[in-house]
Amino acid sequence: MSNNPLVRKLLNLARLTPEEQAHLDGLLDNVHSTARGRNIIAEGDRPDFVHLILKGWAARYKDLSDGRRQILAFLLPGDFCDLHVPILKEMDHGINAVTDCLVAYVRTEAIDEAIDRYPRIARALWWGTLVDEAVLRSWIVNTGRRDARERLAHLFCELHIRMRMVGLAGDGGFNLPMTQETLGDAAGLTAVHVNRTLKQLREEGAVEVSKQEVNVLDPERLRKIAGFNPNYLHLEPR
């Protein structure tokens, strides 16, 4: 099994030849590290590279002028930050390192070349961006129509699957290295209310979140609370 998280992720849906996998490995030679709390990309940037998370957690976010912050997506190893930059030029949001991160800087021409040369890579990358988009839609439902308890439950279900996809979680739970404040910024809640809601989820025996660890006590109950339907992650073999 490749230890290139991009390959691990794409193999969840596409079959890739060793040659194709090697080509993807070759893209990730220019690696930088970003310390926790620093921006990987800021709103308004016009990056020359496409950025891919290799290690750690990052968050796509937008800030309002009065300080409110909304996280738009969590980026795990294997996720691209800004595959769209070659077309859109300017970032309309920022990417922040939630933990210390290793980030690959990929030349946009190298992406174009891989897409031209390997149709299956093209298809797999496209699949990845479409799943990202589906996750965005799911987050709109989350913030728009679910209450705090359902929201956090849904977030944990999603992150658990995505962490498993890249080999970073087992069945019992996963590592969630962020504060309750950050969790609130993702769920559209205050840190205080996240705290109370986590307590409630713990007391009803669904999930226990402590010390950066999510411990899924009762997966079935958690899915039920969340109303979780994984179809939007499009994981069935085509």
Added chain:
Amino acid sequence: MSNNPLVRKLLNLARLTPEEQAHLDGLLDNVHSTARGRNIIAEGDRPDFVHLILKGWAARYKDLSDGRRQILAFLLPGDFCDLHVPILKEMDHGINAVTDCLVAYVRTEAIDEAIDRYPRIARALWWGTLVDEAVLRSWIVNTGRRDARERLAHLFCELHIRMRMVGLAGDGGFNLPMTQETLGDAAGLTAVHVNRTLKQLREEGAVEVSKQEVNVLDPERLRKIAGFNPNYLHLEPR
């Protein structure tokens, strides 16, 4: 000026030759109508065609099992419903006709062919889907971090620009043919609260919404209430 809304929309950012425009016109020969309230596509469908709105309003939506509904996007003339279907196969949400609609059914191979033949069309279509994605992100901020008044103001700002892009609105306002219930499903609010909030926005002289018409009384004030920054629509000429 073309009366093909797809061309009108794409011309906001791409320069397209008459030949390219004619080719796009040629894609839209298979037209069906859908009555208000009917689904254009349902969750779980695996459509054989890509659908494009030619006339009317449609809504991308998800329903929860207990009846709560969240609208994920409004689709205007020129917008694709499901450009992603060739890759993802199964719809993870539905598309509903908010008004009577005219919808073009485009063969997926015809899209592929246009993309292969005309790189600029490819680029323009990609730009369109990336803007759709940016709009999704903006809606997450809306439902996650803005209150009812800010949310509706932001929605009106966005729709006003998008309507102008396809020649369906002037400076003073635009036609919004939907109930307050539907507006609530988009903003993550109840119809009752939408009603009260519209009243408030009217009383402070920002917008007047009545009889399916949005009348922007004070654009500057509306943008200020919304905290509206149009950068996410990526409309500057590249």
Added chain:
DNA sequence: CGACGCATTGATTGGATTCAACTAAGGTGG
């Protein structure tokens, strides 16, 4: 005309925020 869909308004409830206090854990420096 009566039925229905939609808009409007009032009264009440409830979920989430705000403000505030306190604890626990970790890191730093005198």
Added chain:
DNA sequence: CCACCTTAGTTGAATCCAATCAATGCGTCG
């Protein structure tokens, strides 16, 4: 090494925004 400080988590009380429940008005359409 421990006093001190910072950061994160926890809990209580008060407040507020939006949901809920409910009633009414109004126009349209069969």
